[in-house]
Amino acid sequence: MKDAVASAQLPAKEAGQQAYLKIAGVVKKFGDHTAVDHVDLEIHQHEIFALLGSSGCGKSTLLRMLAGMETPTAGKILLDGQDITRLAPYNRPINMMFQSYALFPHMSVEQNIAFGLKQDGLPKDEISARVSEMLELVQMKKYATRKPYQLSGGQQQRVALARSLAKRPKLLLLDEPLGALDKKLRQQTQLELVNTLEKVGVTCIMVTHDQEEAMTMATRIGIMSEGQLLQVGTPSQIYDYPNCRFTAEFIGETNLFGGAVAVDEADRVEIDAPELGGRISIGHGITGPKGMEVWASVRPEDIRVDIRPVEPGPNRARGKVREIAYLGSYSVYHVQLGSGKVVKAMVPANRWYEAGETEPTWDDEVWISWRDDMPVVLTA
């Protein structure tokens, strides 16, 4: 699982392609507050890219700058070779699907979809052809004459998508595309939306705070925090090889152990981790001096829980079960170590049954351990 190279490289099918959208050194300041801080990003044609971050991280501001609703304080945005940094929103070959959908309430579904085409002054028959093509695409033909308030949330989302695709934009922006739907509907719509986008083949940037949505829909993800783009990569690159503590904790759950590098060889690193009460051994080298402060990230699903003592060595510790969260196919054990540190471990539901052991319960003593190819070393 973890044999790929840890650098954030492009997906194979994109390799060798020229960047379609290029964001170069873009900064946006509101007074003293820097909302977007020197972001560099290249997006390739037909890609579905997700900007992921918590609210206020600058992802929406970045999206609004792409749409032209905000002007960057510094930096450049190039789309298909054209500098669009200061182009007015109504002149950009970019369309956006708004979080609230922003369907015009006084217009029917058809009129909503036709709105953008009318602004371009297309002939009437072409507009109606394009509208019915879009209605077909999102399977809303039956509802063409309805007003937005006569549609369900899911249907409104599809109309909003059709409207933003009608002008065949070079770039489609999605602002929290499924944020207004309830959870069950969202999961189903995610795949439906990706299928539609792939069918159309539009280049797409979406903004979301929902990591599941980003991982499901995007070919690549960019993690943003405090206006900076921390890491860019495929969902698995980001999950398996986070490049900093923020990403490791933001994407999925993880256990972080701080410590100093004690042994650094070509094929092995050992870290003195006081919180673990021992050493963490990692089966590959890092570039850094001995004694350097680093963090080791270990995912809950990579931690093994035993009720019998394990042989002494690195990557293991004794602890007490504090909490057990039963989640059906697996349970999350909160194990408190001697240092007071609580480690989360994900245990498959059939683990105890298959080993012929009794399930530990609250306050039982257990041993946690992991293989030396599991931790990721983080230097920031």
Place this chain on the structure above:
Amino acid sequence: MHNGKLSPFLKGALVVGFLFLYVPILSLIVYSFNASKLVTVWGGFSLRWYASLFENEQILSAVWLSVRIALAAAAAAVVLGTIAGLVLARFKRFPGSTLFAGMITAPMVMPEVITGLSMLLLFISLQQLIGVPTERGFFTIWVGHTTLCMAYVAVVVRSRLVEMDKNLEDAAMDLGAKPLKIFFVITLPLIAPAIASGFLLSVTLSLDDLVTTAFLSGPGSTTLPQVIFSKVRLGLNPEINALATITVLVVGSFVVLANYFMLNAQRKRDRAIAEAMRADAPKLPDVPLESLGRPGRA
């Protein structure tokens, strides 16, 4: 009250309240059909006061003047008030914006005596300086009423704009519409109900206004409230009762009709929303429980 029944006290309060509101109006209507010239003595049923009302040139010309002023003032107030409301709702906060907002609504809170007096002084000094307006009449009343009504329109339009999703305008811009076009194609249709109610409010205010008008009217330009007021000062007048009854009838039927249509539209809308919500429902059970891989449940 919570079980849907009114307590005797509340019932009593309700009855007293409605009596308080409607007994004067009812007595006015009843006495408008009085045959006797003496307002307080019932002399049998008659329509004579209605007949004489429609022959009274003074009252008819006052009605005509009031209606013209009301429509003209409402039209002007709607244009100015919408612009003011737009500015209040859309512009970013700037130093002094609160003061500006407060100043726009000043005519609402300022005693009308002050507004009327200050406008009168303005018109008189303007006449001395540039010779216009040459006399007080339609024009001066119109300006006065517009000032008054504009403030109300601004408040109504502003609150509608604040409620409106700003993203709608952004979406229109994103789809290629330029700002002026957006205003006419998106913003204006969406605030149209507010503008309409601002217009109606202005018409009512203008028709009703006596104080400001008293300062701004001149000889030969007497509005309906002025006529009624001056007539009643000379003693109760059955003709005025007839006029008031007609007014009550017109206003009453207008309110009833408007309520009926609004309620109907709202019910239709609610039904459509409820129906649309159901459209999402059948698709919900998408993950069967077994597929979660729940173990050991035979």
